[in-house]
Amino acid sequence: MTRLLTVAVNSLLAAGLYAEMAYGLAVIYGVMRIINLAHAGIMMLGAYVTLTLFSRFGVDPFLAFFLVGPLFLAFGMALYRTVVRRLPRGGGAPTMGSLLLLFGVWLVLQNFAYLVWSGDTQSILTSYTMRSVSLLGVRVGVPSLLVFAASGASLLFLNLLLRTTYLGKAIRAVTQNRDAALLAGIDAEMISAVAFGLGCAFAGVAGGMLSTLYAFTPDFGRSFLLKSFCIIVLGGMESVTGVAAGALVLAVVENTLAVYTSVPISFQDAITFAILFAALVALPEGLSGLFARAPRLRGAR
Amino acid sequence: MSRLGAAAAAAAALAALGAPLLLGRGTLNDLWNLAFAVILASSWNILGGFAGQVSLGYSAFLGIGAYTTVLLSLRGLDPFATLVPGALLAAVFSVVVGLPGFRLRGPYFTIATIGVGEAVRVAASSVSFTGGSSGVRMPAGSFDFGRNYLAMVGLAIAAVAVAALVRRSAFGRALAAIRQDVDGAEALGVDSTRYKLAAHALSAALVALAGGLYAINFQYIAPGAVFDFRLSLSIVLMPIVGGIGTIVGPLLGALVVSTIQLKLLELPALRDSYLFIYGGLLIVVILFEPKGLVGLAGRLLAALRRASAPPRTAGAG
Numbered sequence: 001m002t003r004l005l006t007v008a009v010n011s012l013l014a015a016g017l018y019a020e021m022a023y024g025l026a027v028i029y030g031v032m033r034i035i036n037l038a039h040a041g042i043m044m045l046g047a048y049v050t051l052t053l054f055s056r057f058g059v060d061p062f063l064a065f066f067l068v069g070p071l072f073l074a075f076g077m078a079l080y081r082t083v084v085r086r087l088p089r090g091g092g093a094p095t096m097g098s099l100l101l102l103f104g105v106w107l108v109l110q111n112f113a114y115l116v117w118s119g120d121t122q123s124i125l126t127s128y129t130m131r132s133v134s135l136l137g138v139r140v141g142v143p144s145l146l147v148f149a150a151s152g153a154s155l156l157f158l159n160l161l162l163r164t165t166y167l168g169k170a171i172r173a174v175t176q177n178r179d180a181a182l183l184a185g186i187d188a189e190m191i192s193a194v195a196f197g198l199g200c201a202f203a204g205v206a207g208g209m210l211s212t213l214y215a216f217t218p219d220f221g222r223s224f225l226l227k228s229f230c231i232i233v234l235g236g237m238e239s240v241t242g243v244a245a246g247a248l249v250l251a252v253v254e255n256t257l258a259v260y261t262s263v264p265i266s267f268q269d270a271i272t273f274a275i276l277f278a279a280l281v282a283l284p285e286g287l288s289g290l291f292a293r294a295p296r297l298r299g300a301r
Numbered sequence: 302m303s304r305l306g307a308a309a310a311a312a313a314a315l316a317a318l319g320a321p322l323l324l325g326r327g328t329l330n331d332l333w334n335l336a337f338a339v340i341l342a343s344s345w346n347i348l349g350g351f352a353g354q355v356s357l358g359y360s361a362f363l364g365i366g367a368y369t370t371v372l373l374s375l376r377g378l379d380p381f382a383t384l385v386p387g388a389l390l391a392a393v394f395s396v397v398v399g400l401p402g403f404r405l406r407g408p409y410f411t412i413a414t415i416g417v418g419e420a421v422r423v424a425a426s427s428v429s430f431t432g433g434s435s436g437v438r439m440p441a442g443s444f445d446f447g448r449n450y451l452a453m454v455g456l457a458i459a460a461v462a463v464a465a466l467v468r469r470s471a472f473g474r475a476l477a478a479i480r481q482d483v484d485g486a487e488a489l490g491v492d493s494t495r496y497k498l499a500a501h502a503l504s505a506a507l508v509a510l511a512g513g514l515y516a517i518n519f520q521y522i523a524p525g526a527v528f529d530f531r532l533s534l535s536i537v538l539m540p541i542v543g544g545i546g547t548i549v550g551p552l553l554g555a556l557v558v559s560t561i562q563l564k565l566l567e568l569p570a571l572r573d574s575y576l577f578i579y580g581g582l583l584i585v586v587i588l589f590e591p592k593g594l595v596g597l598a599g600r601l602l603a604a605l606r607r608a609s610a611p612p613r614t615a616g617a618g
Contacts, residue, residue, distance in 0.1 A: 035408050035409075035412060095408070096411070104579075106580070107534070107579055108576065108584070114576070115573060115574075222415070269416070269420055269423055270420040277401045
């Protein structure tokens with residue numbers, strides 16, 4: 001029973017973080033049909049910016065998010081205006097060119113981090129890093145709780161933005177049908193820039209969150225990119241709820257395996273990857289496809 | 302390939318094979334590296350260029366070849382005899398990965414291959430029979446650089462020849478059809494998965510052979526070296542810089558990238574900037590000349606021809 005609770009609590013906490021990092025990938029894919037391969041690099045940069053704010057200026061990492069978010073929004077929009085916009089559009093499917101271009105951006109960001117912060121392993125140690133509290137009888141670290149709260153808050157904010165503001169509605173409209181959105185007079189170019197910025201902002205903040213939980217180097221982020229990709233494949237690429245559901249599934253599988261089996265932690269990437277393959281082969285439409293299929297089957301009978 | 306091109310290729314191949322008679326060890330080492338790069342680039346190009354399936358996980362095949370060679374040599378086999386099982390193993394592994402992997406199209410396949418590379422590297426550092434993350438050493442007394450050089454150059458010539466043959470064959474035309482329009486190819490009766498699997502297996506086997514020769518020459522391998530993501534990266538970079546999907550492109554790309562690796566990055570000022578250079582190259586090529594150096598040369602030639610041709614009189618006739 002305690003083991004079950006451990007899995008439940010840890011999965012929920014991990015899912016918050018996972019949703020935060022996967023959303024950054026999902027919004028860019030939704031609006032532009034581009035897979036942002038620089039996502040891992042931006043998460044890494046977010047971790048280092050959070051570290052610098054903490055060690056140089058004494059800003060608490062969780063307050064730093066209020067700076068990191070806008071900073072990476074601006075960075076993402078600038079990146080879109082200078083580089084990404086110049087790509088030839090591939091219509092419905094993401095192009096190889098966009099993938100390789102953003103791969104190049106990732107490498108450049110990595111090298112930038114090596115030059116500025118060196119290749120040494122870094123971590124953020126606050127007064128509460130080692131503190132833990134008891135939750136339903138399970139010991140959980142204070143940073144994990146704070147990460148969960150922060151990502152919950154930012155996803156709620158995002159949901160509000162997408163549902164109530166013009167900007168949010170325009171983002172959703174372009175995601176659903178770019179041509180129809182253009183016909184309705186939406187400036188799709190501007191929305192693309194904002195969406196790219198928003199994706200980078202979420203990636204940057206997710207990187208900041210990771211920095212409070214794990215040690216990091218400029219090479220860091222590849223396995224989190226893989227996890228993010230797995231989540232958006234599971235959850236479907238469009239909705240916030242889908243991303244949250246995908247994050248939860250991945251977190252539950254990982255934590256269940258960690259608690260009930262002796263699979264070493266170093267095999268986590270392989271597990272993520274196995275889930276990804278299983279999902280792609282069994283559920284090409286993601287989890288939402290599963291739910292959408294059920295009523296159809298019932299109707300057929 | 303034109304008759305002139307074939308003659309030039311044959312001359313270059315003979316020169317490379319005869320080089321040990323004239324050149325010193327340092328230059329031969331550079332040529333060995335170039336041959337290694339040519340094999341990787343040309344083999345990757347069979348799947349990535351001809352069929353348009355860009356994989357970022359090719360270090361897995363290189364590592365499988367290298368590890369098979371070292372582990373079997375340690376059990377008493379002749380190092381060169383271990384190349385064949387290594388290639389077969391890599392081909393089998395490529396099919397195992399490809400069966401689910403090729404259900405994915407384009408960029409989705411590419412992301413999945415990052416996962417393959419990572420998973421194999423982690424597995425190789427975690428299990429015990431590979432020597433874990435500290436790596437394994439070849440048995441002593443099996444080193445002969447002259448032989449290693451000829452083997453690597455010979456394999457490079459063979460790899461380029463295989464790529465050229467594939468491109469001209471019905472197999473190559475099927476791959477081209479898949480690259481241009483996979484649904485259209487299917488509609489014409491091309492079993493796209495089977496062709497992709499075959500191209501994947503062929504290129505994986507060639508890369509694994511190169512990995513085995515690498516192990517024979519370096520005598521020591523570790524997961525951090527042969528399964529490195531950076532290796533997968535330079536394998537992809539070479540054909541893209543040179544001209545993806547062509548025969549000459551990967552050769553040019555291998556020349557450029559291995560020159561950067563051996564000369565430019567040896568400079569102390571640039572040692573820490575190779576990701577800038579690689580990433581920058583990738584960005585510049587994709588934005589300005591997606592067909593790489595071959596495309597650039599084509600454009601220059603066309604411009605020259607236009608400049609030298611007498612201007613046509615407008616409105617003649």
